[in-house]
Amino acid sequence: MPTDDVPGRETAGKPRRPTMVDVAAKAGVSRALVSLVFRNQPGASEATRQRVLHAADELGYHPDNAARLLARGRSHTLGVVLTVHQPFDADMVEGIYPEAERLGYDVLLSASAPGRDEGKAVEALLSHRCEAVILLGPTSSQAYLAELGRRTVVVSVSRRVPGAHLDSVRTSAAVGVRQAIDHLVKLGHREITHVDGGKGPGASDRRRAYRSAMRRHDLTARIVPGEYSEDAGMAAAQKLLGEDRLPTAILAANDRCAVGLMHAFGRAGLELPKDLSVVGYDDNHLSHLSYIDLTTVRQDANRIAEHAVQRAVARLEDENVEPTDTVLDPKLVVRGTTGPPAAR
Template identity: 40%
Template sequence: MAKRARVSRALVSLVMRNSPNVSEQRRRRVLRAAEELGYRPNAYARSLASKRLHTIGVLINDVTNPYFGGVYSSFAAAAEKAGFDLLVAPGTRSADKEAALVRTLLEHRVAGLALLSPLMTTKELRSLTASWPTVLIGRDAALAGVDVVTTDELQAARLVLGHLTELGHRSIVHITGGPNRSASDRASGYRTAMRELGLEPSEISGAFSHEAGQEAAREVMRMPRLPTAVVAANDLVAVGAMGVFESSGLRVPGDISVVGYDDSQIARLDLVQLTSICQGVDHFGSAAVQLLTDRIADPDTPRVVERIETNLVIRRTTAPARRGQVRRRAV
């Protein structure tokens, strides 16, 4: 390419690194030659030349969940501004597969890791991140040198339950997201906030999926006395539950109010209009990239846990609590 542009190799390197110490005329000449030759910078070669790694490895818990799409978009935009490329490993809600995916990312000489709500055990996380700059997004874990950006789950639970109790609800069931740490933190927030209000917590085990919401709703329908409101672990769970309620003769929200979590695109659909917790994912990305770049620059800094406050977006699926019991079909 240097020969094509009639410049030195050193000048080509300066242009590719976007150095300001190049005249505009020569810069255009090099870029024109690169376009004519179909040249694309090699990230690995660039790392070797500059002695700086330019790629962040990203593990996404579940690529089918709209929430993670929003978090990833936020992270990708912030990483690009910071001058990093991304190498993405799509998880499949499998803790067993996650460790292998992270090892593959590390084999590609990444500068650091961003793990979006990993399901693997804390012991596995400690082993994989012991010698690598890492930020956890959406999950807290007490690991030395591993920074965290996550939701303030207690603040979120207080928002939801404050809204529902203002509407007169007292019998409020939580459908959990399963045994993973993120879901456990969410359930813990629910229990604490319920007890602060003088109410008895009631939980049904689930998972972060539409199908889990359907199954949990069937369990709700078998309860001797129906609750007046359900708080779901995420929007997929909420929508799954709503479908079962309505097909069983319950009106949402006339007979039972439903609250989701994530304020995903699903929640905003005209036919859904789900009341949901908005986690502020736009801030997740910038906060996570800042923590990770700080960690890359100085691996020995104390770990940081940034808990981001949420907002409750109120839509059509919550209303004043019903009076008395309702008629329902068998499920």
């Protein structure tokens, strides 16, 4: 047999990849039947299907789905832009993969990080023929996002972009923050400060919801500038510790900010919730840990991920489908960082 007919045998110094023809020959079936098996189509008995899969496994054959889809003019690939240091983004990615697979799509990830802005992360995905882009907590300008929405199918997670031709999937800040403030007021708190998320996605909605919730209880609102990071939480805590009087409770911008607050207050000798109550936002996977045990507003990462994928696929499959703003309800999860205020 000629050398180039033997799967795995080197040809011109390179091993030849086994093909569907090789699998068919080894399994003793036609190439068409092998194709049916790998496309999960009817036409092959279970015994034949297992024989084909076993032959493919022995040969080390893997179907080139990307080439097949590109030949049909489609890549069936969704691009996802995430921020490296945001645990909640990682939680959402875990939900994106199974939903995309269920709907027949692959997923490519691209991260924004210091030195690599969101625009670069997006362009990398588009250069790899991603048909749609899901942005997890986008921070780009409204003008850029509007322009991107004219180029391709875009889903913005956690941020609504008015006037742009793109989908958004988010939770209701009004509902989530109201639950948090109601919980603290029911415990007896009246001095509740909000450490905000600065210019982060959804931060303005949470500020607005905080002010509204405090007005409902006829309480004075106070906002301390922050960001969605532990460092911002620690900086806010140091600011508050330098004042004559601490609030009895704090609603943090997100869970990372809450953890920074907890760390700084702990180093100052304060105990939670004995001396101070703290509420986070997101309910990322770190908040569940026993040594954090954070009361937080839970955004259901899996539900958000599923809706984001479904919106992208709906518009890819039917160009007449218009973008929508999907708003889900969050839920307060009470753990160990909130309790009645200390007597003053």
